[in-house]
Amino acid sequence: MDRTELRNKYSIVGVGYTPQGIVPGRSAASFYLEASMNAINDAGLKKEDIDGLILYRDFPILKGDAFHHTANVVTYSLGIRPKFLSQESYCYRTNINKAMGAIENGTCKYVLIVFAESGRTGRRTWTDEIDTFGNQPYDEYAAYGNISAFTNYAMFARRAMHEHGTGPDLWADIAVAHRKWANLNPNAIQYNKPLTKADYLATPFLSWPFRALDATASTDGGRAIIITTTERARELKNPPIMIRGYGSANDTSKGWQLTPGDPASSAVVAGREAFEMAGLGPKDIGAAQIYDCYTYTVEATLGDYGFFEKKKARDFMTVENIGPGGEFPVNTGGGLLSEGYYMGMTPIAEAVMQMSERCGDRQLGVMPGTRLPEFMIVSDNGGFYRSNETLILERGK
Amino acid sequence: MAQVLKVNLPFDLRTSHDNDLFYKTAHEKQIFILPYCNSCDQYFWPGAFICQHCGSTDVEWKEASGHGKIYSHVEGRFPFHKAIKEHLPIAICSVTLDEGPRVFGRLVNYGDIEKVSCDAPVHLVWLQDDEKGCTIMGFELD
Ligand SMILES: [Zn+2]
Numbered sequence: 001m002d003r004t005e006l007r008n009k010y011s012i013v014g015v016g017y018t019p020q021g022i023v024p025g026r027s028a029a030s031f032y033l034e035a036s037m038n039a040i041n042d043a044g045l046k047k048e049d050i051d052g053l054i055l056y057r058d059f060p061i062l063k064g065d066a067f068h069h070t071a072n073v074v075t076y077s078l079g080i081r082p083k084f085l086s087q088e089s090y091c092y093r094t095n096i097n098k099a100m101g102a103i104e105n106g107t108c109k110y111v112l113i114v115f116a117e118s119g120r121t122g123r124r125t126w127t128d129e130i131d132t133f134g135n136q137p138y139d140e141y142a143a144y145g146n147i148s149a150f151t152n153y154a155m156f157a158r159r160a161m162h163e164h165g166t167g168p169d170l171w172a173d174i175a176v177a178h179r180k181w182a183n184l185n186p187n188a189i190q191y192n193k194p195l196t197k198a199d200y201l202a203t204p205f206l207s208w209p210f211r212a213l214d215a216t217a218s219t220d221g222g223r224a225i226i227i228t229t230t231e232r233a234r235e236l237k238n239p240p241i242m243i244r245g246y247g248s249a250n251d252t253s254k255g256w257q258l259t260p261g262d263p264a265s266s267a268v269v270a271g272r273e274a275f276e277m278a279g280l281g282p283k284d285i286g287a288a289q290i291y292d293c294y295t296y297t298v299e300a301t302l303g304d305y306g307f308f309e310k311k312k313a314r315d316f317m318t319v320e321n322i323g324p325g326g327e328f329p330v331n332t333g334g335g336l337l338s339e340g341y342y343m344g345m346t347p348i349a350e351a352v353m354q355m356s357e358r359c360g361d362r363q364l365g366v367m368p369g370t371r372l373p374e375f376m377i378v379s380d381n382g383g384f385y386r387s388n389e390t391l392i393l394e395r396g397k
Numbered sequence: 398m399a400q401v402l403k404v405n406l407p408f409d410l411r412t413s414h415d416n417d418l419f420y421k422t423a424h425e426k427q428i429f430i431l432p433y434c435n436s437c438d439q440y441f442w443p444g445a446f447i448c449q450h451c452g453s454t455d456v457e458w459k460e461a462s463g464h465g466k467i468y469s470h471v472e473g474r475f476p477f478h479k480a481i482k483e484h485l486p487i488a489i490c491s492v493t494l495d496e497g498p499r500v501f502g503r504l505v506n507y508g509d510i511e512k513v514s515c516d517a518p519v520h521l522v523w524l525q526d527d528e529k530g531c532t533i534m535g536f537e538l539d
Contacts, residue, residue, distance in 0.1 A: 140420075143410040143533055144503050145487035148477040155491060159469035162515035206475035208510050254443075256469075256491050256501050 003246075003277045010100050011233040011240035011396060013226050014043025015349045016114070020221030020340045021189040024121040028059070031116035031222030032074045039224035044237040045110060050226070052084035052102045052111030054095050056343045057382070059117060074114070083107050091382030093344060093389040097248050099227040109228060115343045116222025141256075149293075152255035152384050154210040157296035160260035161209065164303075164310040168209060170317055171295040172200040175213045175337060177323035178292065182334025184324060184362035189219065190338040214295045216336035223345035225352065230396060241355045244375065245278025245392035247271060255384030260300060260310075266388035267304035267381065274390040275305075278375070282307045285392070286373020287328065287354065287364060289347035291381045292335040301379050302330070305390075324362065325369040332362050344380025344389065351378045355395045398427055399463050399521040402505065402535060406524070407481040410531035415444040418458060424532040427523050431496060433459035442498035463521030465494035467536070472510040486510075492519055492536050502534035513538070 016039025018031050032055075040047050058070050071087040084102040088094070099111040137143070146152070161167045179195035182188035195213070203211045233240035249269035253259070262268070275281055282305060292298045299313050307328070308316040316322075322330035333339045333350035340346060353359050355376060357366075365372030378391040412420045422428050432444040436453035440461065447454050470490035476482040488504035503524055507513050519536040526532070 137408045137411050140411055140413070140416060140533075141501065142408040143406045143529075143531065144489060144501065145407055145473055145481060145484060146489050146501070147408075147481065150477065151471060151473060151489060154471040155469040155489070158471055159515060162469075204474065205472075208472040208474065210471075212475075254501075256489075257499050 003273070004279065006100070006246070007277055007279070008230055008242040008244050008394060008396070010103065010227055010243045011230040012243070012348070012352050012393070013228055013233045013236050013238055013240060014039040014045065015352050016040070016042060016224035017187065017349070018116070018221045018223070020187060020219055022120050023220040026118060026220065028116050028118040028122060028222070029070070029073050029077070031118065031220065032070065032114055033077050035116055035222030035224040036074065036078060036112055036114050039112060039114070039226050042238070043226045045226065047078055047080055049110045050080050050112045051082050052099060052108035053080070053082040053086075054098055054111060054113045055087040056095065056115035056345070057088045057091055084111065091387060092250065093380045093382045093387045094248065095344070095380075096227070096243070096246060096389050096391065100243070100246070103227070103229060109232065111227045112224055113227065113345070114222060114224035115345050117218070118220050119218030119341065120220040122220070146256070148207075149255070149384065150210060150215055151207050152258070153294045153296065154207045155256050156258040156260060156300070156385065157294065158209050160296060160300065163260050164313060166296070166299060166313055168201070168211070170299065170314055171214055172197045173319050174295040174298050174317055174322075175200050177319045178331055178335045178337040180319065180323045181332050181362060182338035185333045185339060186360075188334040188339040189217070190334060210294070216293050216341045219340040219342070221340060221342065223342040223349050225345065225348055233396065239356050240396035241352045242394045242396045243391055244394040245274035245276070245280065245390075247273025247277065247390045249273070249388055251386040253386060255386070258385055265304050266386055267301050267379065267390070270388040270390040271305040274377070274392050278392040280375060280392060285375050285377045286371060287332065287376050288330045289332070289351040289376065289378045290330060290335070291344055291347055291379045292331055292337050295337065297381070297385065298330060300385065301381065305377065324367060329364060329370065332359065332364065343382070347378050347380065348391065351376050351391070351393050355393055399429060399523050401427055401523045401525050404524045404526055405484070406526040406529055406531070406533065407484045407487070409529055410533060419444060420531060420533075422458070423523060423534070424525070424530070427532070429461050429463045429521055430458040431461040431494070431498060432456055440494070440496040440498050442500050461494065461496045464518070465492040466516045466518055467491075467504075467513065468493045468499055469515060470504050470510065470513055490519075490536055500534065502536045505535045506537050
């Protein structure tokens, strides 16, 4: 099958937000439900229209609930009976793939994708797993002292310092650019908290060469989107945000075996597939929403997509270029780093909001010195950069 | 044979079917073994039922040198879990062994982490915890 036949066949038609940041007293389940209903309302659909439901990686969503049956909690409480129901057990990024596949094969018409957590005031950390099993960690690495995703990503980034000449000076600019975007986004957790490069450099290393400001922080809240065919989308109230290009890929290494510059990384392969399906290249893309669990992830992904030569990342990844008013806007809502951690829903939702011109003070094309992009690239990655879905979005007429 | 350093590890070692023999051999005999494929004559890591290069099931554990080069390294300074607090700072590395595979280890006796360079030659030392009854891989600069 020629994948270009699928170009712009599918669209994102609704986005669901919830209160976010520090929202005590609520379960992750409540955010799953609220985000889902808000996406349904935003699209102008009824909940009964949702015949596919896809959830990101499962974490126990109700206090004391160790039985990972989130998908059933959500469908029961929403009162829906989807024909297609799926929840990842781990961090693989296959959600868009499954959504389009379930529609393409005739099973579904409207597929809702959602992630939520109460990670700020509830639970959800890697080290919780160690506590859950007493002094019995879940793999061999804890004995070595490797108990956080932070460490594995720091190893990836440290090797990139050696290979490509990157490091804290560049990552500081990524953190600052994201914060500047967040300062324009009232929904962002860091909305009222400006950050300078000096502030960044004055904080301690948590795991050298990474500081706390290199990482996203856990959040309360949830976020959802709805995918359908562009044909059906034209009957709905929002402008269809069309999926012009799509790619997915997975790398089989361990998290600590990540190889910066790997010519077959999941981002390289997924990006290439998305560009090929879209019939576009990096020069056609006006802005990017990149999965930014860590600062270096943004650099790695854009480099893997071919926006710059990896050894020249320093010239591209400046606050002036990727921040507000820059030539190539990146993560215009503040990203996972400064807006909020909703896995791939953070970049995808922001892309849809920008393309449908609903972004207020940070709206591209309205902010002085900016243009509304014709095409936007979006990444979602998981499993320590080993799993990637790439989207190239186009605004439908 | 690699030197043995007595240590207190932050957590118990949890092994699996695929690496149990490796850690048992390390603890009881202090011998460094790697999974090896008789079909394509290559080492691989971690251990598995089949060779990751060619898919053959003709695999065995074979003694290896314990010499290699640092691929990457970090130094943990923050207690992501309360049990690790007293062990900080704790340096972790990945090492590309002379035999080919990249393995995971603790970096020990390294001085200033910011002065340790990628690709620096290292050799294996065993880190043995008598109380927890286990032994893990450490690496020391040559
Ligand atoms: Zn083989």
